[in-house]
Amino acid sequence: MIALAAAETGVWIVPRVSAVLADAAPTGQLLAWLVLGVVLAAGLIVGFGDVLRLQPRRIWALSGVCFTESMRRRVWLVTLLAMGGVIVVSQLQQSTDDQDAIRQTIKFCLFASGLIVTVTALILASTNLPREIENRVIFTIVTKPTTRLEIIIGKVLGFARVSAAILLIMGFFTYGYLQVRNHNRIERVREELADLPSDSAIRATLEHYSSSGFLETKSLDVATDLNIYSSPPSDGCRWMRGGEPQFFLVHFEPTADERALLAAAGDQGAEVDLLTTLTLRRMPLSKQDRTTLRQLGLTAEQAGPAKPFGPQLAVPAATQPQGQYPALLKFRLLASGGANLVKPEEISGNSAGDRIVDSDNGRPGCVVVLSPKVAAQLAAVPEFSVEVSPVTPGVEYGAGPLPVVLWVPGADNGKGTMIRPPLVNGAPAEPSFLAPPGRNGVILTGHSDAVRSIADFGFHGASPVVRPDGTVAFQLDVKTERAGEFKSNSGMFAVTAMDIVNRSTGKTSGEIQVTPELNRLTLFDVPAADVAGGDFDVRLRSLTDEQWIEVQPDTVALIAADRSFGGNLIKSLLLLWMLSILVVSIAVFCSTFLSWPIAIVLSLVILLGRWGVNELGDSLNPGVGRMVSGDFQLGDPTESRVVSGAVETLAKSLRLMAVVLPDVSQFPATEDVERGISIPPAALEEAGKALLLYGLPMVVGGYLILRFKEVAP
C-alpha cells in the first residue's frame, strides 16, 4: 500500500519515491481504460438505438423484480446470521485492551457486512439470468418493448438495491452494537482511571478515551514524505551512517536527447561515469562499529594519491588522511519498480565498495565507471534510480541537494555532458533517504547513548486545529520489534523522542518524549506555535536500545479535525456498496454466456485474480522459467528451453492478466474506520473510478453478448 518491495533486497521505497518509480499500476490502469474505451465504442456501434431507447421507468421496473424476488426469498435472513456471528465472535475475542476490543468489533462488523453483501450479490447475480432463461420467464420480458441493455442494467441495479438493503440493515446493527460496546468500555475505563496512579504513562490516553469514547473518528494530516537520517540535517547536508541500515535514492528520468547520448556511448563502446559528491564526518567508533569494521576487513590506511575525479568535478591532489578507515559506498542501479536494472557486480568496484576520496576543499566524492553495456541499458529505460549505501562504520556521509549525476565524457564534441535528476519546482529532484523494511514499516534502530537513526516526517500545508488551551493534537502509531541482546531492563515500552522543526518560522521545539504503547495509538499534544503555518518536520527517534520501531509516513499524524463515527461508517458502507456493484456487474456479465455455477467461478477468478497474482509476488518475475527448468534438472537443452519458455510465457500472461483485472484493494472499507481515521473523499473517488473502469465494461460486455444471444433454450 504505502511502499513496495524491491525485488532483491526487499528495499522499501516510501511513497514519494514509489510515485516516481513507476510500478505496474499505471500501465494496468492505462490498459483498463483502453479496454473500457474499446468496449464502450463497440457497445455504441452495436447498440446506439438501444441507448436512445433507454427508459428509466422500465429499468426501475426490471430492477424492482430482482429486488422483490430477493426479499421474498428472504435473502435478508443472512443479515441475522451475520449479526449472530459478530456478537458471538466479539464476545469470544481476545483483546489486549478496550481500544483493541472496539477496533476488533468494528473489524468483525465490517468484515461480516462485506462478506455477506459480496457473497449474496455474487450468488444472486450469477444465478438470475441463467434461471430466467432456463425457466423461460425471459420469454415474457424480451417480447415486451424492453431492450437487452435495459435488461442488463435493470438486473445490475436490482441487485445493487438488494446490496444496499443488506448494508443498510448491517449498518444500523453495526452502529447500535458498537454504541453499546463503547458505552460499556467507557464505564470500565472510568473505573480503571479511578485506581490509576497520577503519573502513569497511560493516564493521558485513558483520560482521552474516558471523555471522547472509543468511537471517535479523526481526520488526519499525515506527512507527505518520510526520510531516514543518521543525524539531523546540518551544513546543507542530510546524513546517513555506515553500519546503520540506511541509504539514499536518486531518481533519473533522462530526456530523449540524454537517452540518445547514453545510447551513443553504448554503441561507441564509451564508458559513462556516475559522479558522487558527499561530505564526510568521522564519528567516534562504538564497539559494534569496530566489530563491523573487522568483519568487513577494513583497516586504517596510509596517505596516498587520490583517484582522479571527473573532468567537471576534478579533485586536485586529494589525499586519504592517515590512520583513518576508508569511506566506502555501494551502488545499485534500479529499474522502475525497484528491481536491479544492472547486476551490482557489473558496477565497477562494487564488490569491495567504491572508495570515497577526500579532497582538499571538503567535497569528497568518487567516480563509478559504467561500462558501455550498462550505458546502453540505461538508455533503454525511461527512468531509473541510483541507490547509494554507506559501508564504513563510524563515518557519516552527508549529501547535498545534488549528490549524484551522470557524466557522459565523450558527448558534446568531447566536452562531456552532465545528466541530472528531473527538475522539481525548478531544481533537480533531491534524493530520498531510506532504510530497509521491517514487517510494518521502515526500521528505526533505537540508541540511548547517541543519535544514529532519525525518521524525518515532512508535513507540507497541514491544517492544525488549535484547541482552546493553545495546543494541537498528534497521534503516534508505531509498531515495535525487539532486537539484539537485552542489555538493560528497559521495560516493555520503547521511549521515543521528537523534535518539531517549523520550516515557516525556522524554530525547533523542545524535545518531546512519548512512550508509545506497543502497537497502539498514542496521543500527545504540542504547542500550536510549533506547527504554525503547517510546514514543519517531525523528527522521531527511539531512545531504547533493544527496541526497533517501525515507521510509515502516517506513523506521526496531526489530528486535523474530529469527525463523527456514523459518517465514517456510512462512507465505509458506501465503499462496500460500490464493491458489491462491481461484483454484480461481473457476475451478470458472466451469467450472460455461462451456466450459473461456472459464472460464479469465473466471477471469483475475475475478482480475485489480481490479488492472487500479487500474492505470487516475485515468483512470476522474469527468470522464473529458468528456475523451474533448473528444478526439473532437465539434461536436454531443448527440453529445458521449452519448459523455461512455457513457464515464462505463463508468468507473463498472468502478470498481464493481473494488471487488467479489477483491484479489490481499491475499496478499502475497513482499515480506516477500524483505526478511527476519517475515510478521505479521495478513497471514495478512487473506488468510484475503479467501479467505472471495471464495472462499466462488464455491463456493456454483458449487453453485447445478450444482444446476440438466442434466449430460447
Add this chain to the structure above:
Amino acid sequence: MSTDDNAVQIENLTKVYKDFWGRDKVRALEGLNLTIPRGEVFGLLGPNGSGKSTTIKLLLGLIFPTAGRATILGHPAGSTAINERIGFLPEESYLYRFLNGEETLRFYGKLFKIPRRELNRRVPALLDTVGLDAKSRKRKLREYSKGMARRIGLAQALINNPDLILLYEPTTGLDPIGTREMKDLILSLKAQGKTVLLCSHLLADVQDVCDRITILYAGKMQTLGDVKDLIQVKDITLFQVNGINDEKIAEMQRFLSQMGGGEATVTHPTTTLEDLFMRIIREKSGNGAAPRP
C-alpha cells in the same frame, strides 16, 4: 394487398439449429412463406416438432432466422419497437411466481410505459376480463392453478392493448367454461379488429375460432386456407329435417337411393359436450351465468 395491410408476412423463413461445433443439428423450419392479414384469427397447426414453436419464436425475436425474413405490422420481427404492439401468451405461463396477479400486470404495464393512472384502470379491468376475482389477484402466482395461470398469462398478453396477439395453446389447462370464455374472448378481439395468431393442438378450439389455418409438418407448410373450405366434405350432402317419423325416413332413404345418391345414412344430431356442460352448469348455478373459479 399491401404490406401494411398484413399483420404478419413471412418470406422463405428458415431455421437450422446448430450444435456446439456449428454443425447443422435440426432443420426446424424450411422456406416458410405465409401472410396473415390484419383482423384475422389464424391457426398454426402441426404435430410436435413440426416447426410451430420455432415460427412463433422467430416472430418474437427469441431466436434468429438462418435465412428468410419476417415482418410484423410492417416492421422487422423481433424489433423492440414492434413489441409495443404485440401481446404474447406462451405455452405455459412463464411469469414471476413470487409476484401476485395484480403485481404481475403492473410490472408488465410498466415495461410498456403505461401511465400509472391508466394502469390503475386497466389492471382491474383486465383481471375481470380474464376472470380472476379479488381474492385470486392477491395470491402469489406460485399458488395459482394451471387454469388461473393461463388467465393471468392472457391478461399480461393484453396489458398493452396489442394489435397482434400470439396465443400458444391458450386453452390448455382451462376447464370447459374457461375454454369457452377464452374462445369468446378471441372472437371479441377479432371483432375489435385485432389479429390473433393461434397455435394449438386442440383442433376443435381452432376450428371454432379461426378464419384460416396452416398445417406444418417437418418444418414445411403442408396446407393453407379457410377453415370451412378445408374441412368441407364436398361429395356428401346433409339434410336436416325436423319432426318426421321412422316410416317417412325409410321412404326418404328409398327416394334418395332412386335418385342415385347411394346409401343414405340417417342419424340424430348431437350437441357438443361443451354445450351440454355449459347448459348444466348454468342451470345449477341458478343465475344463468357460468361460475368463476
